[in-house]
Amino acid sequence: MASPARHFASDNAAGIHPEVLAAIAAANEGHALAYGADPWTAAATSLFRTEFGDSSHAFLVYGGTGANVVALGALLHPWESVVCAATAHINVDECGAPERFLGSKLMPLPTPDGKLRPDVVRAAVTAVSIDHAAHHVQPRVISISQSTEYGTVYRLVELRALSALAKELGLLLHMDGARLANAAAALDVPLRAMTADVGVDVLSFGGTKNGAMGAEAVVFFDPARDVAVRFGRKQAMQLPSKMRFVAAQFEALLQDGLWRRNALRANRMARRLAEGAAAVPGVTITKQVDANAVFARLPRERIAALQARRFFYVWDEAASEVRWMCSFDTTEQDVDDFVSELRDTLA
Amino acid sequence: MASPARHFASDNAAGIHPEVLAAIAAANEGHALAYGADPWTAAATSLFRTEFGDSSHAFLVYGGTGANVVALGALLHPWESVVCAATAHINVDECGAPERFLGSKLMPLPTPDGKLRPDVVRAAVTAVSIDHAAHHVQPRVISISQSTEYGTVYRLVELRALSALAKELGLLLHMDGARLANAAAALDVPLRAMTADVGVDVLSFGGTKNGAMGAEAVVFFDPARDVAVRFGRKQAMQLPSKMRFVAAQFEALLQDGLWRRNALRANRMARRLAEGAAAVPGVTITKQVDANAVFARLPRERIAALQARRFFYVWDEAASEVRWMCSFDTTEQDVDDFVSELRDTLA
Amino acid sequence: MASPARHFASDNAAGIHPEVLAAIAAANEGHALAYGADPWTAAATSLFRTEFGDSSHAFLVYGGTGANVVALGALLHPWESVVCAATAHINVDECGAPERFLGSKLMPLPTPDGKLRPDVVRAAVTAVSIDHAAHHVQPRVISISQSTEYGTVYRLVELRALSALAKELGLLLHMDGARLANAAAALDVPLRAMTADVGVDVLSFGGTKNGAMGAEAVVFFDPARDVAVRFGRKQAMQLPSKMRFVAAQFEALLQDGLWRRNALRANRMARRLAEGAAAVPGVTITKQVDANAVFARLPRERIAALQARRFFYVWDEAASEVRWMCSFDTTEQDVDDFVSELRDTLA
């Protein structure tokens, strides 16, 4: 099979980081009890604790949608709702899995850049009467993506403000960290600084877009959530049988900071791409490039020709806005070649 | 990390077959679009079609519980029920995921050996009035496991009888084929002989227990089910992002009959174990050994000591019945050593 | 429209007791806020507290299936199951509404007479491992019907034994009291003696079969359940808008012991019917007649002719067993006429 080229369609178009693959191979010896009763899962769990603090508990799952649904399920009754950005993955890209599985309603709010602001959340939540006749779903969780679907990153001060608001309003805080590594690399902080330290209640943590083959986790910080996550994971069909191979992937990513190196590389390539593209006449960078995504407006009639050379997605048809994602294996050559193609195509 | 020994706890305690791991590594080149728009998924899908016939359609998923739920969801309205053996995985071991996700009721029926018989199904189904006031859930699907949770295998004539009954009663037929390879090896028939050829409507097909790292599929035979499987898979959180690596596993298993070689080996080891164990005083083999499972009754007070040497599960505490599973990597030495340990422990 | 005759099909074939209808008419004056913020609901709630004790809270709902689902929903997480008699209304006659709305599994157990016994419950519950890998739904609620679907009534000592078992096993106790009035009349005890006093956690209390037009309630005894019942009632589509007219029905039933008079009459008619029928050659009374139901075995070939004269339901086709229900308006003449018809038809 001919080798497919590297492109900018998504960070899940990349393959497996060689160290992750090696870890899978190394875990392939002898028999191990399924469903997590194995030494690799114990080791990965311990590494999670090192990253996220002693009060953290990590449960491994198959996928990102599954992680979000299990995480939210540990926080919600079915009559409680989730406040999120209208662009949130849980709202747009999960085919309604949260509503289907949890029965709960989402309350999507418009944002300019994928980031929820406290004043917008406060207005939306306080507009819903906490009524005794029970006509209205009751806001219970603020869910934010870090980094966001627009490649922007919440600053620590922004996270603290949202967390304080949550406490004030009696809400809980969920973080969709499918790209948490990119955010940590962008802010140059440890993973716990954006999660446990700012009062996140439950986190969906992503390995797949960071270089794993397929490895996600639900991390929570209050042992009282253990039962809901444990049984929710199984009911949500997210309990891997040969779990040692999911665990081994996390071991590889978490052990020597591979997650950070991978994220730094992807972020750096995104900045390089944004700078190169911004210099091409006809291209406007539309969102702040905090992490590994570049959003740009292009002349509509040239998009197809550019995609034909190297694939990427149109994000907003009406606005002629496209998305370019960088990943752990994007090279400077890839970026520079693509900028040349861009210059060619738009000339 | 010290190498864990091989034991008889489950066929998902085994690791990855070397050819499967090699296929994963071989698929790890360049970028590929996520969610199945990649050449490996196309190739695996084509191999499925070769095995299951031109009218078949295979959708890859993460896990076995997920496969069953997606499969049943493509057949059921929420007011329709599933007739199954009381011992069925969907009834006992999926933590109620079918009820949770589908809202449907299961109708578990007692069996001596995990196999549903037409007369028992007929009696149960016809006892439910097809009423117009809608008080009763309406039986709609017969779900059978091939091979069963007791390691027994439906003969083709038995499958045909159940399929004929389903047609007569206006029901559909689901097969939980988490161990379909073992059944095919046992019967010495192609996969399609037990599925498409006998009128199965939707199949859950398992790769994981056959030597994959984690690879399951939903296979259906009527293109009208495409939409329900497609969207059900996503909503059930069973759509792998880097799907090429699930596809590569199936390619390895399906390409040159690796699935059959693996299953034959596991089945042969189970027969060897059953024969060896049967000769040990105090051991009674309790179920017919058709595939890769051996069920035996042991003196209750010796079980813990035996487990301490090599782990396995007690299946029925009250009956002092245990389960020993063989897998693709079980060796004659493993079996013979275990029989010796058994003889020692029971002496 | 010609007046339909009285028959023995069901106690919900009866109409509205005149005092209940008068109460509805009396409540029909002026405007009242909807959804329970009205004086009639306050008065009915207070009467419930008088009957069930100061720690009780009653929420009015539309129907019996709705009451059961709301009640169970206040006790269960979706991974928790309900142990009940195989004949329970929640298992047989609610078209899977509990599974559909709650996502939970029922664990039906066989009984000779509709009454769960502690030893059967204990065996079923302890057979399910409280496992950490979360493969199995976790038993959480014992649900019993008082009186049962077979017209039998739990004695106080039996209720205390089930309640003690529930506490021992960490379970909660739900009572389907669609015919609680008949049970209280049969045992000659106050309503609270069978509920609050024996440790019932949540009760479905039925007015409809006792002479109301349509009035049911969920009664709980722990204020911590208030939120789950309040929002569960609305989400389960069980919040009546003009609630004053549901409340007025309960006022009529609860105020001067009308509920007990109605139940005593129905029970007495059932005993009269059972005695009369037992004396007819060919008739065997099959269940103990504790409350207002009579179950009998009849010659199969005479059933249709008898139904043509006065309608009733065949309960168990295979056993040629029929059910005759008496209601608050059944007269001695009705019973005696029916016994004559029975004698005629079977002669």
Added chain:
Amino acid sequence: MASPARHFASDNAAGIHPEVLAAIAAANEGHALAYGADPWTAAATSLFRTEFGDSSHAFLVYGGTGANVVALGALLHPWESVVCAATAHINVDECGAPERFLGSKLMPLPTPDGKLRPDVVRAAVTAVSIDHAAHHVQPRVISISQSTEYGTVYRLVELRALSALAKELGLLLHMDGARLANAAAALDVPLRAMTADVGVDVLSFGGTKNGAMGAEAVVFFDPARDVAVRFGRKQAMQLPSKMRFVAAQFEALLQDGLWRRNALRANRMARRLAEGAAAVPGVTITKQVDANAVFARLPRERIAALQARRFFYVWDEAASEVRWMCSFDTTEQDVDDFVSELRDTLA
């Protein structure tokens, strides 16, 4: 109990129209089979057919939220979504019952007056890719309220345009007709002109706000929806046992045009109120008064004093907008007194 005054809180604050109560009383004779197998239900069903056409089928239910959920459930798979006005009852006032019971997502759209316009619907629907990877819920139903929650009424030409759009986009049309009578009275057309004749697929039809004690119906026009409505009604806990008394209410409303007289009166009172209030300095009527609702902006600091004299609801706290509802029993005296109170309070 002292007679509560008439106010403008809601049309469900009114009681039962005397003719409806008389019909309930008239139906209270003898025994009738439960769940709809009775002559009153047959008669009501026939009257529905007269109103809505020979291809219509009416199923009686308890409440309005239940009617909407059963109606939508007959149109949707769980991966399909409902486009509705952000102000729709299903979106705001049903405590998430549609999401909870159906698992489906709503797609609320902003409107100035509660009425969906084709261009807004088209833009929202076409923005969702009909994707093969199944990431996005698929729009399937347009749900509109007639009259709307803002008391506005779709003209026939507007309904036809939405229906044509639905057909063009492959969508179905649901109408929440909790106040359909008021709309029909406003437009001076038969009920079928706004429903069957313009291509509505399933209708929720309300009797309660029109003078019933509690009577709603699901009306559909394609016999293929029979099974889904029939079983959905039972699973949604919306199958009344003593259904004759729900049917009798509809008989009273539908027989001699009582529904229209009641609606005309309520609408006329709303116009009188709007005209009277508009003449009071400080009052601005904010929405077009098509049916029986009046929305007005008042000086914020006078609202409580006015509510203390005669209760009503503040609709939009931020906008200082209140809602006054008229009902079948509102008198000219009530309106004139209230306008006087308004004038007094605002003076």
